[in-house]
């Protein structure tokens with residue numbers, strides 16, 4: 001008999017919507033744009049022909065509508081991979097769990113998720129206001145290490161070489177490396193974005209090697225990261241969500257990719273004068289690639 005998922009594990013609100021996202025089955029499109037900033041949801045929907053619904057709870061702002069004949073949902077995740085754990089598990093539940101019987105549907109539905117974010121470059125030749133498509137993600141956050149099957153979706157050889165090369169501090173979570181969806185990379189790469197390997201950090205300051213008043217454990221970490229090479233891959237940028245989106249999507253059988261506007265160049269010490277037009281351009285390019 002199919003396992004019934006308890007009330008404490010799959011939490012539903014009184015109106016039948018899922019705990020954090022406040023969405024009900026049927027309100028989510030199969031094509032999903034994930035953004036960090038809740039304010040960016042409106043920038044995405046400004047491109048839609050029609051908007052069917054807007055839902056808000058905490059930092060999780062969602063909207064569903066039509067762009068050039070294709071139904072899209074856009075979801076704000078807020079900041080960090082802990083929020084991604086909530087968002088990706090709840091998105092999957094909306095399409096793969098029956099909320100009445102609390103059992104997993106016999107037929108699996110795969111979602112397409114593209115994160116449109118902002119990011120800091122670790123390479124001089126990846127300038128501010130450029131766009132980067134993450135072919136692989138490295139999670140410094142440790143989230144995926146909690147899940148069964150983690151080794152089956154990770155690039156274990158890359159992880160091993162990275163840890164050795166960095167002389168990885170055992171006090172930190174073991175980094176995990178996961179690929180983007182090949183199908184989405186093919187669709188998005190026609191836009192001529194830079195491609196690279198993205199680190200998702202569990203913080204904006206120390207975990208990305210930034211020092212304001214506090215010192216960090218390894219002052220050379222960004223130098224070591226930016227010169228590290230695995231096969232043809234170089235590590236290009238830092239942000240805070242991509243690794244968990246890639247890892248959880250792979251485990252749950254969804255497609256995922258991330259494209260970011262580079263708003264800071266850490267090597268050059270530069271920050272974008274105005275990244276909003278770059279984000280708008282990126283949103284339009286991504287939507288057009290998915291219709």
Ligand SMILES: O=P(O)(O)O[C@H]1O[C@H](CO)[C@@H](O)[C@H]1O
Pocket residue numbers: 035036037078079080116117118119204239240241
């Ligand atoms: O602009 P978003 O999508 O939020 O992405 C980046 O910006 C935030 C930090 O300022 C983090 O969420 C990071 O991943």
Ligand SMILES: O=c1cc[nH]c(=O)[nH]1
Pocket residue numbers: 118119120121204208238239240263264
């Ligand atoms: O440097 C940056 C810029 C945006 N987002 C990040 O996480 N880091």
